[in-house]
Amino acid sequence: GASDRGIDLLGTWTLPPLPRPLRVIVQCKALASPRPSSVRELEGAFVGAPTGWRSEGEGEGERVVGLLVAPGASTKGVRDAVGRSRWPMGFVCCDRETGTVRQFIWNQAAVREGLEGVGVGWRHEEGGGEGRLALTWKGRPMDLGVEEGERVQKEAGE
Known part of the structure; x- marks a missing residue:
């Protein structure tokens, strides 16, 4: 709904090689073919995120990555929009029935934020x-x- 500010899930992502978990903002779309407008909505979710979940203006150590999740593979428009974004983000294609991840891409801002x-x-x-x-x-x-x-x-x- 409108009160969630475009955020479906807030969480942490622990990857063994990284010294600290990454905070994640997740936005889910039930679209067979996600659109670049969904990437813009995820960008807006960074602005509306609670304190501690914003990538900019936070102290050192507050590393946040946004993930757009949809059952359909990314289009060229979605890949380009993710790549152009100044916000650290990625796109995940996840099978609706099995939860199997079929595609996972992210931008250079996400690399700088902790995915290097x-x-x-x-x-x-x-x-x-x-x-x-x-x-x-x-x-x-x-x-x-x-x-x-x-x-x-x-x-x-x-």
Whole structure:
């Protein structure tokens, strides 16, 4: 509703290689094909975020990244809007039924805010089957409890 200021979820994202968790502002869209206007709405959510959840004007250590989440893959317009934004943000394509993340991109502002060294790869199981997205740290699989027998390949263009 209007009282949430465009924010569906506030949380923290702990990545083992990082010294401190990142704060995240999440905006969910049930759009099959997200639009650049959704990115502008996420930019507005930074302004309306509670104290401690704003990226600008906060003290050192208050690292915040906004995430736009939708079931459909990003369009070129969405990728361009995320890339142009001065706010640290990313886009996540997440399957509505299974919760499987199918795409994860972020901008340079998010890299400066704390995602430097973090990447996205594709994890394949040895026996075949459907692969899945995986995070990498400085080009190597991030240790998030990855099971033995799996490997991660860097996905071109992400």
